[in-house]
Amino acid sequence: MKDINRVLDLGSSKLTVLLSLSGFMILVLLVIEDVDILHWRALWVWKAMPSEQTRISAGSIDPSCVSRSSQHLYRANKVADISxxxxxxxxxxxxxxxxxxxxxxxxxxxxxxxxxxxxxxxxxxxxxxxxxxxxxxxxxxxxxxxxxxxxxxxxxxxxxxxxxxxxxxxxxxxxxxxxxxxxxxxxxxxxxxxxxxxxxxxxxxxxxxxxxxxxxxxxxxxxxxxxxxxxxxxxxxxxxxxxxxxxxxxxxxxxxxxxxxxxxxxxxxxxxxRLDIFAQLSSLAIAPANSIWSLVSRFYNSYLSCSKSRVGVQIRTHSRPDLASFDPLVNQIVSRCLTSHHLLPNLSSSSSPSLIEFEKQQQQQHQVDVSVFVASLQGKYYETLRDEFLQNGTASEELVSFHSLSSEGAEWHNLHQASLALAEMWLLSFAHHLATSEFSTFGYISRGLARTRPWMLKIRGTELHPEGDVCYLSQSSEPCTHFPQQPDCSSARNISTEHREWIKRHLGGCQDQRGGLQLLNL
Known part of the structure; x- marks a missing residue:
């Protein structure tokens, strides 16, 4: 009772301030609990992880390469087990x-x-x-x-x-x-x-x-x-x-x-x-330098971390004169793939959605439902998708936000563009769901890092069919070897039965390249 009376004696104005501060602190704690990839918390979680995931830095963050130990905390999928x-x-x-x-x-x-x-x-x-x-x-x-x-x-x-x-x-x-x-x-x-x-x-x-x-x-x-x-x-x-x-x-x-x-x-x-070899090797040997990782971390925490679902979309056209040109058919294919396979909610068909109900819903959740990261040389794909959802809304009244890091317009092969490309590969790998372009090694890197099978966008070449099957689920997280060599080897005719059976089970043709070779997993 003495404690209660002491609080009451503060007066109504002081009590209001106290309650406000308490509410603010609770809100901060809730936000921190929901956004579990804040940098300081990432460091603490990493040190508390079991030995399986502390295999490289022995429980500590290497200041010369922060990404090596902390990148796994950002990914939606389980960290690759290393044999x-x-x-x-x-x-x-x-x-x-x-x-x-x-x-x-x-x-x-x-x-x-x-x-x-x-x-x-x-x-x-x-x-x-x-x-x-x-x-x-x-x-x-x-x-x-x-x-x-x-x-x-x-x-x-x-x-x-x-x-x-x-x-x-x-x-x-x-x-x-x-x-x-x-x-x-x-x-x-x-x-x-x-x-x-x-x-x-x-x-x-x-x-x-x-x-x-x-x-x-x-x-x-x-x-x-x-x-x-x-x-x-x-x-x-x-x-x-x-x-x-x-x-x-x-x-x-x-x-x-x-x-x-x-x-x-x-x-x-x-x-x-479990032949996710790219995921295992990359976790050991391929990690962004600190200058690039700081960009990745800031972008992720600023735009992607607070959404319920993250979708990565990588758009790269091949087998056409200008690989970075905007094609409306490509945009239709991407949009249809994302909605038909439920990576994104369907657009609203109503010309006058219920604004009152929508406002009530948003006041209750205060959160973006889906954040979409778009990586492409052509920035108009990102802009068109963003505007499409902004102007129409979704049938489920979910909020969808779109984000892009760069739109270079062409491949320049310089250090600046390589740095941006690496950052985009890692940001794509943090998605819960991926849609990447056929034949694209850029997309192969992201899906290998994410250890996931993406939806493959059928946007290669100039003969596109947005009314048909616009994408398909990849059979493996491993990259495709586009042009495997077939030499005339005497040893190839004398491989063991065990080796031959292993090849039948674990090697197959690529879905996005005729004559390609791919390790099958997942």
Whole structure:
């Protein structure tokens, strides 16, 4: 009673202030409870997570790469389980990386060098395709380097090394500034022209692999001798070459599983049938640098975090002269896909919706129902979708908000655009539901990060049919290998029954590319 009387004695004005402050604090606590990705809370949650999810930073946030440990807190889907054998292999690979960083690259690359070293190297050559292609190529090179004990290094002058965190503690995967780019081995090795001096695989075979370096040409167009890389019989002699250079624009992980020697290695690293290999590798090796992650985090918390449902839409047209032009048919296809498969509520058919009921509903919830993030070179797609829902409203009277980070209008292949593209890939991966474009490696990255099967928008080419089936559910979260190579290998005719059965169960054709190859999961 004394406590109650003491409160009453404050007077009516003081009591009003006290109650107001109490109500405000309760509201703040409720908001914090609902928006569980505020940065300070993310740090606390990460430290409290079980060991499975603290596998990289051992329970602490690495200030040099915040995204590596905190990005999983933003995703709607479960964090990819990483196989114990892959984790152990990753640990050993990090130790190898720290051990083998050379102090004199010229000596390593010299043809006449007789330095006795057990260290072998892989130089990732960053090509001029879109960022999606480059990341897929990088992960392919990384996985091959891991199963062949090669130290992967990348060009420090290019974009990928600037937008991604260093993956190995105590060692850098960036080639040093004094790397001999101008020497004969590399003067034309996509730095910036096609290689002239480093022997390719065919030349290495002719020389019985008695060469210090081999340039692997693994783009979508390959010569017959380049394709021999996917023959089992050439992997063992290739292992004796100290340095390989990898230039590609493809995700060749699915093709690796067709090579008997690689298959035996890979099924140990990735046991079972859950073949979300991209998700596992990217969680270990591919993380946005802090400068990009700060943009991702601010955008997410400002525009996407408070909605009940998040939808990611990635619009990229292919097989047409202008990849960034606006096509009304594309817009119709996107809109119909999103509503017909219930990613978004249907638009209202009433010309005069019940404003009174709508106002009552919004006063009660104070929340956006669905937030849509649109990623496209052409900003008019975002604007048209936004205006369509803004002007008509929804039949269910749900609130839908649309957001976009950039609309560059064309692919410029510069650091600024690569940074924006990486941020958009990660923002798309935070969605509960995804709709991505056929044949788009940009979309492949987002769905692989999200570990989800997106709805695939049928907007490739110029012959579009918005009245038919406008999209379909992807069969896998794994990227498609658009142009898998089919070399004439003697080993391909002698694979084991077990390997052959594994291929039948786990490899299939791509839905969005005839002749493509894809690991099947989910």
């Amino acid at each position: 114990p054998t892959l984790l152990e292999s990753w640990k050993r690979y990090g130790e190898l990386h720290r051990k083998c960083a050379p102090s004199n690259w010229t000596e390593v690359l010299e043809e006449s060098s007789h330095v006795n070293s057990s260290c072998k190297f892989m130089i990732y050559v960053e090509t001029h395709e879109g960022l999606g292609n480059r990341i897929l190529s990088l992960l392919s090179a990384l996985l091959y380097s891991m199963i062949t004990d090669r130290v992967l290094m990348i060009d420090s002058r290019k974009e990928v090394g600037k937008i991604l965190c260093e993956p190995f503690q105590g060692s850098s995967w960036l080639l040093p500034a004094d790397f001999p780019y101008g020497e004969p081995w590399f003067s034309s090795l996509w730095f910036p022209e096609i290689v002239k001096h480093a022997p390719d695989l065919g030349q290495a075979i002719d020389k019985n692999f008695s060469v210090p370096i081999v340039h692997l040409h693994l783009a979508h167009v390959q010569r017959e001798t380049d394709k021999l890389f996917f023959c089992n019989e050439f992997q063992e002699p290739l292992s004796h070459v100290r340095t390989l250079a990898w230039s590609s624009n493809q995700y060749f992980v699915s093709s690796f599983f067709k090579v008997p020697w690689m298959w035996r290695k890979l099924v140990t690293l990735f046991p079972g049938s």
